[in-house]
Amino acid sequence: MSERTVSALIVTVIALGALWTFRPVEQPVSQPGADRVRGAVPLSPDMVPLVTGDEPISAIFTRAGCPVCHRIPGIAGADGRVGPPLLLGTSGPERLRDPSYRGQAKTVHEYVVESVMEPGLFVVPGYPPNTMPTWYGAKLSALALEKIAVYLEEQREQGSRSSR
Numbered sequence: 028m029s030e031r032t033v034s035a036l037i038v039t040v041i042a043l044g045a046l047w048t049f050r051p052v053e054q055p056v057s058q059p060g061a062d063r064v065r066g067a068v069p070l071s072p073d074m075v076p077l078v079t080g081d082e083p084i085s086a087i088f089t090r091a092g093c094p095v096c097h098r099i100p101g102i103a104g105a106d107g108r109v110g111p112p113l114l115l116g117t118s119g120p121e122r123l124r125d126p127s128y129r130g131q132a133k134t135v136h137e138y139v140v141e142s143v144m145e146p147g148l149f150v151v152p153g154y155p156p157n158t159m160p161t162w163y164g165a166k167l168s169a170l171a172l173e174k175i176a177v178y179l180e181e182q183r184e185q186g187s188r189s190s191r
């Protein structure tokens with residue numbers, strides 16, 4: 028191969044790479060004026076009421092919209108596949124041990140709270156970033172958040188409580 032052919036090849040590869048990088052990213056149906064919806068699942072703050080924490084645990088999750096994206100044992104209809112299944116009793120300790128974890132949490136309980144309040148701090152490997160809503164701090168009372176953390180830190184991969 029001549030030097031010219033080689034450089035032509037290199038240029039082609041770079042151009043293809045650039046095309047790939049700047050390919051049009053799939054956008055969810057966006058209505059102008061509506062809150063910006065990120066990721067594939069449209070869930071905007073105005074679809075979520077204030078959750079006080081006085082609701083039954085299933086209503087806390089359901090009103091907040093978590094089941095749209097997460098599988099949660101014991102919560103009817105919580106079979107979302109956008110985010111990881113919420114089995115923090117199993118996955119929580121793994122996250123805290125993950126070398127790329129850079130949050131502040133020392134316990135699984137703290138990790139759950141942190142994940143809901145500041146989802147961008149640690150993105151679970153294999154799942155899309157910028158997808159978990161960032162506005163839950165404005166929608167969940169401290170009590171609701173506490174109950175969520177207490178519930179989720181108990182959920183395990185297997186032998187978890189049955190769905191009722």
Ligand code: HEC
Pocket residue numbers: 066068070088091092093094095096097109110111112113114118119122138139142143146147149150151154155156157158159160163175179
């Ligand atoms: C629009 C989709 C969506 C909604 C709604 C959503 N999440 Fe998530 N969540 C994700 C995605 C995607 C991830 C993984 C990426 C990341 O870490 O940000 C995630 C990660 C998490 C994690 C970390 C899980 C782990 O295995 O480390 C927790 C905890 C969590 N979400 C809790 C909740 C709770 C509680 C709610 C409701 C109050 C909720 N999420 C609502 C998409 C969502």
